[in-house]
Amino acid sequence: MDKKKLSHVDDKGRAKMVDVSGKEITVREATARGEVRMTAGTLKLIQEKGIPKGDVLPVAQLAGIMAAKKTHELIPMCHPLALTGVDVDFEIREDEPVIDVISHVKTRDRTGVEMEALTAVSVAALTIYDMCKAVERGIKITNIRLVSKSGGKSGEYISE
Amino acid sequence: MDKKKLSHVDDKGRAKMVDVSGKEITVREATARGEVRMTAGTLKLIQEKGIPKGDVLPVAQLAGIMAAKKTHELIPMCHPLALTGVDVDFEIREDEPVIDVISHVKTRDRTGVEMEALTAVSVAALTIYDMCKAVERGIKITNIRLVSKSGGKSGEYISE
Amino acid sequence: MDKKKLSHVDDKGRAKMVDVSGKEITVREATARGEVRMTAGTLKLIQEKGIPKGDVLPVAQLAGIMAAKKTHELIPMCHPLALTGVDVDFEIREDEPVIDVISHVKTRDRTGVEMEALTAVSVAALTIYDMCKAVERGIKITNIRLVSKSGGKSGEYISE
Amino acid sequence: MDKKKLSHVDDKGRAKMVDVSGKEITVREATARGEVRMTAGTLKLIQEKGIPKGDVLPVAQLAGIMAAKKTHELIPMCHPLALTGVDVDFEIREDEPVIDVISHVKTRDRTGVEMEALTAVSVAALTIYDMCKAVERGIKITNIRLVSKSGGKSGEYISE
Amino acid sequence: MDKKKLSHVDDKGRAKMVDVSGKEITVREATARGEVRMTAGTLKLIQEKGIPKGDVLPVAQLAGIMAAKKTHELIPMCHPLALTGVDVDFEIREDEPVIDVISHVKTRDRTGVEMEALTAVSVAALTIYDMCKAVERGIKITNIRLVSKSGGKSGEYISE
Amino acid sequence: MDKKKLSHVDDKGRAKMVDVSGKEITVREATARGEVRMTAGTLKLIQEKGIPKGDVLPVAQLAGIMAAKKTHELIPMCHPLALTGVDVDFEIREDEPVIDVISHVKTRDRTGVEMEALTAVSVAALTIYDMCKAVERGIKITNIRLVSKSGGKSGEYISE
Numbered sequence: 001m002d003k004k005k006l007s008h009v010d011d012k013g014r015a016k017m018v019d020v021s022g023k024e025i026t027v028r029e030a031t032a033r034g035e036v037r038m039t040a041g042t043l044k045l046i047q048e049k050g051i052p053k054g055d056v057l058p059v060a061q062l063a064g065i066m067a068a069k070k071t072h073e074l075i076p077m078c079h080p081l082a083l084t085g086v087d088v089d090f091e092i093r094e095d096e097p098v099i100d101v102i103s104h105v106k107t108r109d110r111t112g113v114e115m116e117a118l119t120a121v122s123v124a125a126l127t128i129y130d131m132c133k134a135v136e137r138g139i140k141i142t143n144i145r146l147v148s149k150s151g152g153k154s155g156e157y158i159s160e
Numbered sequence: 161m162d163k164k165k166l167s168h169v170d171d172k173g174r175a176k177m178v179d180v181s182g183k184e185i186t187v188r189e190a191t192a193r194g195e196v197r198m199t200a201g202t203l204k205l206i207q208e209k210g211i212p213k214g215d216v217l218p219v220a221q222l223a224g225i226m227a228a229k230k231t232h233e234l235i236p237m238c239h240p241l242a243l244t245g246v247d248v249d250f251e252i253r254e255d256e257p258v259i260d261v262i263s264h265v266k267t268r269d270r271t272g273v274e275m276e277a278l279t280a281v282s283v284a285a286l287t288i289y290d291m292c293k294a295v296e297r298g299i300k301i302t303n304i305r306l307v308s309k310s311g312g313k314s315g316e317y318i319s320e
Numbered sequence: 321m322d323k324k325k326l327s328h329v330d331d332k333g334r335a336k337m338v339d340v341s342g343k344e345i346t347v348r349e350a351t352a353r354g355e356v357r358m359t360a361g362t363l364k365l366i367q368e369k370g371i372p373k374g375d376v377l378p379v380a381q382l383a384g385i386m387a388a389k390k391t392h393e394l395i396p397m398c399h400p401l402a403l404t405g406v407d408v409d410f411e412i413r414e415d416e417p418v419i420d421v422i423s424h425v426k427t428r429d430r431t432g433v434e435m436e437a438l439t440a441v442s443v444a445a446l447t448i449y450d451m452c453k454a455v456e457r458g459i460k461i462t463n464i465r466l467v468s469k470s471g472g473k474s475g476e477y478i479s480e
Numbered sequence: 481m482d483k484k485k486l487s488h489v490d491d492k493g494r495a496k497m498v499d500v501s502g503k504e505i506t507v508r509e510a511t512a513r514g515e516v517r518m519t520a521g522t523l524k525l526i527q528e529k530g531i532p533k534g535d536v537l538p539v540a541q542l543a544g545i546m547a548a549k550k551t552h553e554l555i556p557m558c559h560p561l562a563l564t565g566v567d568v569d570f571e572i573r574e575d576e577p578v579i580d581v582i583s584h585v586k587t588r589d590r591t592g593v594e595m596e597a598l599t600a601v602s603v604a605a606l607t608i609y610d611m612c613k614a615v616e617r618g619i620k621i622t623n624i625r626l627v628s629k630s631g632g633k634s635g636e637y638i639s640e
Numbered sequence: 641m642d643k644k645k646l647s648h649v650d651d652k653g654r655a656k657m658v659d660v661s662g663k664e665i666t667v668r669e670a671t672a673r674g675e676v677r678m679t680a681g682t683l684k685l686i687q688e689k690g691i692p693k694g695d696v697l698p699v700a701q702l703a704g705i706m707a708a709k710k711t712h713e714l715i716p717m718c719h720p721l722a723l724t725g726v727d728v729d730f731e732i733r734e735d736e737p738v739i740d741v742i743s744h745v746k747t748r749d750r751t752g753v754e755m756e757a758l759t760a761v762s763v764a765a766l767t768i769y770d771m772c773k774a775v776e777r778g779i780k781i782t783n784i785r786l787v788s789k790s791g792g793k794s795g796e797y798i799s800e
Numbered sequence: 801m802d803k804k805k806l807s808h809v810d811d812k813g814r815a816k817m818v819d820v821s822g823k824e825i826t827v828r829e830a831t832a833r834g835e836v837r838m839t840a841g842t843l844k845l846i847q848e849k850g851i852p853k854g855d856v857l858p859v860a861q862l863a864g865i866m867a868a869k870k871t872h873e874l875i876p877m878c879h880p881l882a883l884t885g886v887d888v889d890f891e892i893r894e895d896e897p898v899i900d901v902i903s904h905v906k907t908r909d910r911t912g913v914e915m916e917a918l919t920a921v922s923v924a925a926l927t928i929y930d931m932c933k934a935v936e937r938g939i940k941i942t943n944i945r946l947v948s949k950s951g952g953k954s955g956e957y958i959s960e
Binding site: 333334335336337338339340341392393396397399400401402429430 | 667698701702705706708709710720722723724725726727729746747748
């Protein structure tokens with residue numbers, strides 16, 4: 001009755017939420033960035049609060065912060081973490097034209113917050129797209145990357 | 161290429177999930193209250209379990225407890241907290257007539273649970289409205305306030 | 321083997337998500353209001369964007385809109401509805417001092433959006449509390465009520 | 481004005497999210513199992529990746545892991561816990577035919593993870609049903625139980 | 641530059657949320673059942689409302705209804721559906737002893753609600769376990785199955 | 801008592817979930833793409849299922865599909881939509897090396913699914929990052945854009 005057979009979801013390929021219970025609680029931080037590329041006309045409308053759907057950047061900023069708290073629901077193997085701080089900000093480069101999205105996330109927990117920082121940037125960028133898409137469909141979200149992280153056994157990481 | 165310009169979401173107005181990683185983990189508690197005002201007829205139906213949509217108070221009680229756990233998803237700048245206890249209860253004042261909603265929330269974390277207590281009260285009250293709205297549309301939810309809180313650096317607070 | 325016994329959660333008290341599949345799809349709208357009562361000093365800080373946690377009203381406005389979409393997750397017996405529009409706004413009465421929260425919700429579905437409108441008001445009000453609680457703990461949320469609704473078999477309702 | 485009356489949701493029957501703030505943080509683990517019973521033909525299709533909706537077991541495995549993180553949203557009186565590890569796996573018994581679903585959940589927190597382990601098994605099993613229901617409606621989910629738990633004051637538990 | 645290679649997640653095994661946009665909107669219903677097996681002592685405590693965590697069945701009933709609304713979040717390939725009615729009930733068989741969990745779900749949409757009915761039963765059963773686990777760890781959830789479904793092209797299905 | 805003052809969240813800047821109740825229900829589709837750029841070594845590990853956290857692409861594929869269903873929770877002004885189909889796939893370009901993420905989303909509703917398609921791509925890409933970050937921190941997510949959309953009054957859009 002017990003002739004068991006291992007499933008083809010074997011140890012090699014099987015996805016896991018990796019056990020971090022042996023890791024230490026330390027302050028862990030991560031900074032991520034991304035770019036939203038648009039026409040000069042769209043950027044001007046954002047700056048003048050002329051987008052009919054509302055003032056774009058405060059909406060995108062909030063969406064990014066709230067998304068950081070949802071990271072473990074979105075990314076299947078992410079641990080739920082006790083985030084202790086989230087900040088999302090923007091820089092505008094008119095000559096490109098580009099809006100840079102920057103997030104900074106902090107925790108005191110057993111694993112890092114890179115994914116929270118990257119998720120905050122991604123959702124803030126998507127929200128800029130959503131607010132402006134009636135005006136310009138060709139907006140691109142690009143160059144989303146981890147800028148730095150600290151805390152934890154692997155030490156500090158600075159990308160650039 | 162890098163002529164950056166600060167966005168109009170500047171440091172002054174920019175919303176933040178404030179960094180609490182430097183705050184101590186302590187037992188923190190909060191009690192909140194609110195009132196649901198209705199006609200005597202509606203209150204009587206609730207007491208006699210005559211509302212067609214179901215027995216009102218147990219549904220409202222559960223909705224309040226479950227909402228406390230969702231506070232950080234609802235209130236944009238709230239931290240996700242490890243709630244260690246939630247209790248929601250009701251008192252009935254027939255002569256007004258009013259149902260008082262009372263919540264008590266507890267955690268051991270770095271920041272307080274006022275919002276969790278107030279959210280539990282609000283959603284329990286909204287649920288009473290929902291269960292009874294086919295009977296009375298004019299029900300009012302009123303006087304939602306923090307009654308007391310303790311734990312944390314700001315010490316104890318008692319409202320009245 | 322089958323001597324069944326009805327549970328004590330009998331037909332009378334058992335909560336139900338009422339069957340609305342026989343109701344017609346029509347445009348349905350609801351407007352709700354509530355009040356956030358605070359000191360003149362806190363109101364002034366909000367108006368001057370002097371609250372350290374960020375510019376209060378845009379955050380509260382967004383929280384209200386996003387909460388409308390979560391109504392069926394919060395209120396146990398609410399149906400999930402295809403919301404077609406949500407608007408949240410504020411009026412400031414300096415002499416009280418009070419911030420009035422107003423929501424307007426619209427759908428084309430089989431049941432009304434009263435709860436969505438009331439939930440939007442409640443969560444926007446809670447968010448004002450959260451943003452300002454470091455400045456004033458005694459803020460009260462009060463007089464949350466349905467102002468009007470239209471669409472559906474029960475016709476138009478105007479509260480005042 | 482204050483002639484209060486206790487609600488019928490009295491202390492005896494009132495549901496509570498029990499206060500665990502006095503309990504110690506320890507490593508806590510739980511293992512749960514369940515069975516999905518189907519025809520030999522359906523099992524063969526799963527093994528040969530012939531189910532049109534997609535490769536069944538990796539989808540079920542992920543659904544189980546993600547559901548473990550949602551346990552406190554689903555089970556009303558469950559505490560939100562900082563899960564530190566989740567693993568879901570399958571064993572196939574061709575002669576029954578049955579797919580056994582096994583979950584293992586770990587935390588360092590104040591209360592146990594039995595419900596997380598049982599929820600992971602249940603949702604993984606439901607997902608197998610969903611992926612295969614176009615092929616066989618009579619699939620049964622059965623024998624979901626806690627296999628073992630450790631950590632915490634009540635010590636180790638082994639079911640069989 | 642464009643020498644593309646198909647990923648190994650090829651058409652055969654790739655999971656899909658199947659396109660149902662060509663299917664008709666009809667009334668669709670599903671009934672599911674499951675069993676929670678426990679000792680006579682535990683069942684008696686439930687019936688006498690002697691379980692310390694609260695009155696078990698109303699909590700389980702609500703959890704089941706609320707879970708039906710979360711089905712598409714839990715089961716990866718499930719479509720979000722406009723549920724028009726959900727009912728969860730229990731039957732008690734003292735001689736086994738068993739609590740039968742029964743759900744009935746209704747929609748007017750393009751695809752069926754089997755998964756919603758099965759999810760409601762599963763989460764109601766898990767909630768019974770959670771409420772009683774301090775009293776009895778060996779409770780088993782078993783025999784979860786679709787009892788009947790109607791509506792849609794595949795016609796009526798009755799399991800037994 | 802009623803000397804009302806318009807809030808500074810005035811009509812110009814106030815964010816709105818735009819009223820779409822007057823728009824027609826039609827089949828609407830959207831396709832989006834994005835790129836995940838990594839080293840050849842990381843790509844090889846993904847292809848050989850050598851990433852310790854599990855087989856990367858099936859996890860990313862599922863995460864993308866599930867995220868499409870969460871779009872209205874993430875993007876503040878998005879309407880909840882009845883998605884009728886979601887497909888996420890990958891193409892591998894070894895010489896760059898890049899994994900292209902492609903999503904296709906379909907609905908029959910009153911507004912388009914561009915945001916759902918873009919959200920699916922973004923979360924699938926973030927999941928690839930998460931699965932591989934222990935191996936390579938410098939992975940970049942780039943060039944997320946709408947490829948095409950159809951249905952609705954604005955007609956067909958093809959980006960390239």
